[in-house]
Amino acid sequence: MMRGVSDHNVATPVHVAIIMDGNGRWATTRGLPRIMGHRKGADSVRRAIQAASDCGVSYLTLFAFSSENWNRSKDEVGEIMRLLRYYLHSETEELHAKGVKICVVGDRTKFDKETVGLIELAENKTFDNKQLTLVLALSYSGRQEITWAVRAIAEDAVQGVLNLDEINEDLVSNYLLTRDIPDPDLIIRTSGEQRISNFLLWQSAYTELVFVDQLWPDFQEKDFQAAIEEFGTRERRYGRTVENR
Ligand code: FPP
Numbered sequence: 001m002m003r004g005v006s007d008h009n010v011a012t013p014v015h016v017a018i019i020m021d022g023n024g025r026w027a028t029t030r031g032l033p034r035i036m037g038h039r040k041g042a043d044s045v046r047r048a049i050q051a052a053s054d055c056g057v058s059y060l061t062l063f064a065f066s067s068e069n070w071n072r073s074k075d076e077v078g079e080i081m082r083l084l085r086y087y088l089h090s091e092t093e094e095l096h097a098k099g100v101k102i103c104v105v106g107d108r109t110k111f112d113k114e115t116v117g118l119i120e121l122a123e124n125k126t127f128d129n130k131q132l133t134l135v136l137a138l139s140y141s142g143r144q145e146i147t148w149a150v151r152a153i154a155e156d157a158v159q160g161v162l163n164l165d166e167i168n169e170d171l172v173s174n175y176l177l178t179r180d181i182p183d184p185d186l187i188i189r190t191s192g193e194q195r196i197s198n199f200l201l202w203q204s205a206y207t208e209l210v211f212v213d214q215l216w217p218d219f220q221e222k223d224f225q226a227a228i229e230e231f232g233t234r235e236r237r238y239g240r241t242v243e244n245r
Helices: 023-026 032-054 067-072 075-096 113-125 142-159 169-176 221-233
Strands: 015-019 060-066 100-105 132-140 186-189 208-211
Touching: 015 221, 023 032, 032 060, 032 075, 032 169, 032 221, 060 067, 060 075, 067 132, 067 208, 075 100, 075 113, 075 208, 100 113, 132 142, 142 169, 208 221
Parallel strands: 015 060, 015 186, 060 132, 100 132, 186 208
Antiparallel strands: none
8 A cells, every 4th residue: 555545445535635715706706805705714614624524534634825825915815814813713622622633734934923823822732632633734835845845855865864765755755744644535626626726746646636616615514525425436546457456
């Protein structure tokens, strides 16, 4: 079995990741400011966590804010950050009570002190929880993550801590921000867009992709369950044939 990838033909994915797309469109089609879509999106986050927990998923990764999202208007970025702080402040206790472990992957240097403090508090408080690991990808970029790994590997090689012949796929995986997290079995993207958008580039080599038309604020528990069912019908071969897998 490959590193970090669960075996084929398992009905329940160990790790589900979601590209939560369509908040802006949900709001603008209703004549509302975009932030209203993000607020509604936070309700979908709660539902997705519940659905993942109910389905027996062990890891749920949510792409909440990409490195590219910093280029949105100052107002929208400010509102999303406020929403994120509010969410961490108001939900950590409840998530902790439900046995959820919170982890954040991304470029923390971009966040203000208060936000970093709330992230660290949430991570520290929930560190030992085992029911579900919730990974929030915040200020995250797959290419940046790989670039950081390349730099760290080169640094260790130059320092003589690492021999060139030790560099293999497992080692690269261990230099990524997701080193403690198995690769995703399933990535769901909402809103009908069919792109990976710089999300978990290395980790998604053999991930099943499910695209759903619902905008993220409309995403329900049943949509999560339907995606899991769709995953169950997929045949994962990891490049091998049906006969010789
Ligand atoms: C994508 O929709 C969504 C975002 C960039 C922000 C996601 C934020 C949340 C769901 C809420 C806060 C997060 C947490 C973890 C509580 P979009 O704005 O790109 O939609 P569009 O493509 O229709 O414009």
